[in-house]
Amino acid sequence: MKVADIRGLSLNRATQDAADAFDQILDDLYHYRLKVPDAVDGLISSHPGFLLAHVLKGYMVMTEAMKSKIALASEHLDKATALSKDASRREKLHIEALRCWIKGDLGKRFDAWESILSEWPHDLLAYRQLTGNLFWAGDKRRQLNAAAQLVGHWKEGTPGYGLFIGPLAFAMEEMGQYETAEKYARTALEINSSxxxxxxxxxxxxxxxxxxREGDDTLTAASGVLNNYNLFRxxxxxxxxxxxxxxxKFQEVLDLIDNEIYPSSSSFYLDVQNGASMLARLEFQGVDVGDRWRRLAEASLHSATEHTIWFTGPHHAMNLAHTGKTNELTKMIQELRFDAKNGSHQAWLAAEISIAVQDYHRGDYQIVLTRMMPMRYEQASLGxxxxxxxxxxxxxxxxxxNVGKLELVRTLLKERISVRVRNESEWQNYRMLAERIDNIYNASDVAMSLRHGL
Ligand SMILES: [Fe+2]
Known part of the structure; x- marks a missing residue:
């Protein structure tokens, strides 16, 4: 009997029980529910011949973005490959994508997922991997294209419609299409408020x-359930x-760091990014953040050279520079340069920004400007x-x-917010803010402008 998932995609060597479990796991994965790794392990142990379960496990392991986990992903790639004799072309393309990811051939990995979606637009496994990884690759235009080109294949009644439009909404937002992004995000939340x-x-x-205020109210309203979900929370x-x-409300932010954002040392890449960037923002406001950098540096000491999402690197640099871990920071920068020499432009960007972070915390502000000014339009490629x-x-x-270049401060402050200008009303708002920035003459005005961010 031919077995298929809930959207009608055939699954070789799977029972209907396994297909149902796979559907549930994909739903749980999209919703960041707890215990997905246990469910995948359970599915593999009850159905060891289910090819896509091994691919899914490989993807999940690679998503942890740790060099030390690549060997485990390779084991599941080998198992999937061994099962592929009678696999469908879709399944073989998934194996190809995982193989390219493990080998570091990231462009071909995207090509494989795009090939799957061009023929099987309801493949939510490929969709999630493609859109999520394009985000970390810094290719926002391709991320939006990947989602938008499928829109004709997804109707409101298609199972998982909300799972399709969520990533579409986010990709639109990152390309500045705020009104439509909001519409799709709210529709998805009507389908599933969690x-x-x-x-x-x-x-x-x-x-x-x-x-x-709206942002605060929206997330405060959700805060009661956030901790029911995995680390993305x-x-x-x-x-x-x-x-x-x-x-x-800086004390509230510090409390959020201590209770929710970074309550204990964690080397999960998003935790490192969230914790470090929030502490840096607070310090630029003149807030004393106490010894919180030490909590973050604990994780950086054993994971700074491990992460393969390169955007994490400069955050490790912040943690290590703040706690005087010069040798460890130098080692991380050397490692990034090694990866850059092997062809990763993102690793090069991460190394350059990490060096600038190090220079900043040494007080070498002019060197920071010399290094970062020419590449400030390029840094978006870091993801x-x-x-x-x-x-x-x-x-x-x-x-x-810090070097007293107020004209440059004003220029940079205006550049920083110009990214949001997409229509006439945003333009009017930008004009007002730009005029205000042109009249900035002291550090407290700069801090205020940085607070009222993007
Ligand atoms: Fe975000």
């Missing part, structure tokens, strides 16, 4: 449009922290969102302020 990715897309829209708490930060990338702009602004 759709964390769509809530996240909505939070980004509110952040980019400066709707601070920390990033939602970080977004709530950004809205509180914009209101100058992550506009909101996440903003911390690098904050470093540049503060370096310029």
């Amino acid at each position: 759709d964390l990715w769509s809530l996240h897309a909505l939070a980004h829209v509110l952040e980019m449009q400066g709707r601070v 920390g990033h939602l708490w970080w977004h709530l922290g950004l809205f509180r930060f914009a209101q100058g 992550a969102s506009h909101a996440q990338q903003d911390v690098f702009y904050q470093y540049l602004v503060m370096a310029a302020l």
Whole structure:
């Protein structure tokens, strides 16, 4: 009997029980529910011949973005390959994507997922991998294209419609299409109010449009359930922290760091990014963050050279520089340069920004400007969102302020917010903010401008 998933995609060597479990796991994965890794392990142990379960496990392991985990992903690639004799072309393309990912051939990995989706537009496994990894690759236009070109194949009644439009909404937001992004994010939340990715897309829209109170209210309303979900929840708490930060509620932000964003040492890449960038923002406001950098540095000491999402690197640099771990920071930069020599442009960007972070904390502000000014338009290629990338702009602004270059401070502050201008009303708002920035003459005005962010 031919077995298929809930959207009608055939699954070789799977029973209907296994297909049903696979559907549930994909739903849980998209919703960041707890215990997905246990469910995948359970599926593999009860159905060891189910090819896509091994691919899924390989993808999940690679998503942890740790060099030390690549061997485990390879084991599942080998198992999937051994099962592929009678596999479908779709399944073989998934194996190809995993193989390319493990080998570091990231472009061909994207090609494989795009090939799957061009023929099987309801393949939510490929869709998630493609859109998520394009985000970390810094290719936002391709990320939006990957989602938008499928729209004709997804109707409201298609099983998992909300799972399709959440990533579409987020990709639209990152390309500045705020109104449509908000519409799709809210539709997804109507389908499932606990759709964390769509809530996240909505939070980004509110952040980019400066709707601070609305953002605070929206995430505060969700805060009662956030901890029912996996580690991605920390990033939602970080977004709530950004809205509180914009209101100058710094003690509340510190409490959020201690209780939710980075309560204990964690080397999960998003936790490292969230914790470090929030502490850096607070320090630029003159807030004493106590010994919290030490908590983050504990994780950096054993994971700074491990991460393969290169955007994490400069955050490790912040942690290590703040705690005087010069040797470890130098080692991480050397490792990034080694990866850069092997062809990773992102590793080169991460190395350059990490060096600039190190220089900043040595007090070499002019060197920071010399290094970072020419590459400031390029740093988006390091991946992550506009909101996440903003911390690098904050470093540049503060370096310029520290060497007394107020004209440059004003220029950078205007550049930083110009990314949000997409229509007439945003233009009017930008004009007002730009005029205000042109009249900045002291450090406290700079801090205020950085608070009222993007
Ligand atoms: Fe985000």
